[in-house]
Amino acid sequence: xxxxxxxxxxxxxxxxxxxxxxxxxxxxxxxxxxxxxxxxxxxxxxxxxxxxxxxxxxxxxxxxxxxxxxxxxxxxxxxxxxxxxxxxxxxxxxxxxxxxxxxxxxxxxxxxxxxxxxxxxxxxxxxxxxxxxxxxxxxxxxxxxxxxxxxxxxxxxxxxxxxxxx
Amino acid sequence: xxxxxxxxxxxxxxxxxxxxxxxxxxxxxxxxxxxxxxxxxxxxxxxxxxxxxxxxxxxxxxxxxxxxxxxxxxxxxxxxxxxxxxxxxxxxxxxxxxxxxxxxxxxxxxxxxxxxxxxxxxxxxxxxxxxxxxxxxxxxxxxxxxxxxxxxxxxxxxxxxx
Numbered sequence: 001x002x003x004x005x006x007x008x009x010x011x012x013x014x015x016x017x018x019x020x021x022x023x024x025x026x027x028x029x030x031x032x033x034x035x036x037x038x039x040x041x042x043x044x045x046x047x048x049x050x051x052x053x054x055x056x057x058x059x060x061x062x063x064x065x066x067x068x069x070x071x072x073x074x075x076x077x078x079x080x081x082x083x084x085x086x087x088x089x090x091x092x093x094x095x096x097x098x099x100x101x102x103x104x105x106x107x108x109x110x111x112x113x114x115x116x117x118x119x120x121x122x123x124x125x126x127x128x129x130x131x132x133x134x135x136x137x138x139x140x141x142x143x144x145x146x147x148x149x150x151x152x153x154x155x156x157x158x159x160x161x162x163x164x165x166x
Numbered sequence: 167x168x169x170x171x172x173x174x175x176x177x178x179x180x181x182x183x184x185x186x187x188x189x190x191x192x193x194x195x196x197x198x199x200x201x202x203x204x205x206x207x208x209x210x211x212x213x214x215x216x217x218x219x220x221x222x223x224x225x226x227x228x229x230x231x232x233x234x235x236x237x238x239x240x241x242x243x244x245x246x247x248x249x250x251x252x253x254x255x256x257x258x259x260x261x262x263x264x265x266x267x268x269x270x271x272x273x274x275x276x277x278x279x280x281x282x283x284x285x286x287x288x289x290x291x292x293x294x295x296x297x298x299x300x301x302x303x304x305x306x307x308x309x310x311x312x313x314x315x316x317x318x319x320x321x322x323x324x325x326x327x328x
Contacts, residue, residue, distance in 0.1 A: 066325070
């Protein structure tokens with residue numbers, strides 16, 4: 001199976017990255033992934049096996065690269081590589097935490113939005129072309145709660161969202 | 167529909183409906199995706215003065231130098247509604263007070279046209295670059311929670327159709 005970037009076809013064998021064709025098929029074991037660095041942006045083939053939803057999300061991100069100005073009606077620019085890279089980091093952290101988002105979209109404020117919804121609870125993490133990240137939670141008729149997320153705090157923000165949504 | 171010299175009427179009942187059109191790939195079940203909501207100034211049509219929800223599906227005259235968009239681009243979109251009372255309430259964001267207000271802004275071809283605008287004090291923020299990201303996010307998230315689906319869209323945005 002071939003994927004466009006940012007996926008690489010390597011196997012994680014005992015903590016070492018090994019090219020897929022270097023490991024004979026009949027002895028490829030099942031194994032656990034070593035802990036991922038917080039700033040990882042590369043999706044590996046084994047990630048997709050662990051989280052089937054990730055393939056669709058990565059495809060969505062790759063499609064956003066093809067958007068042009070005018071993709072929506074108010075003249076917003078499409079997501080750039082900065083926003084897409086940050087969104088990749090969010091997706092990988094979600095995969096590790098075994099949390100599946102409801103959808104992933106380009107946003108009208110020039111970035112990528114990863115969204116969650118459960119009943120009347122809504123949350124999202126938005127990665128902007130400027131490199132900023134904002135998260136929001138909202139329940140029913142209450143005012144939204146919005147906060148800045150530093151790149152090194154993505155995991156923490158997602159944990160907060162997971163506890164809110166569920 | 168056509169203005170025909172009719173005046174601006176900035177008198178809104180809390181229960182008056184406001185409408186805007188929407189694409190199918192911007193839906194999340196029966197709810198709309200906040201990520202796709204336009205920041206203020208957002209265009210909406212009002213119910214009063216003969217307004218009907220389907221008026222938002224009538225193609226707009228093209229801007230100078232622009233080719234007219236195909237009719238189905240408009241007619242196959244869905245319709246979303248909210249009440250005037252549900253326009254986002256005033257908010258304090260990072261220490262600054264903002265308020266959102268719907269205002270009648272009739273066009274020659276669309277007398278029912280209104281805009282949801284945002285003010286910092288008495289100053290209208292007319293350009294999205296004057297608005298902080300947190301402010302826009304607040305608006306989009308609030309709007310996503312108060313809108314209702316009137317007619318389900320039948321067409322996606324161009325990029326989603328390819």
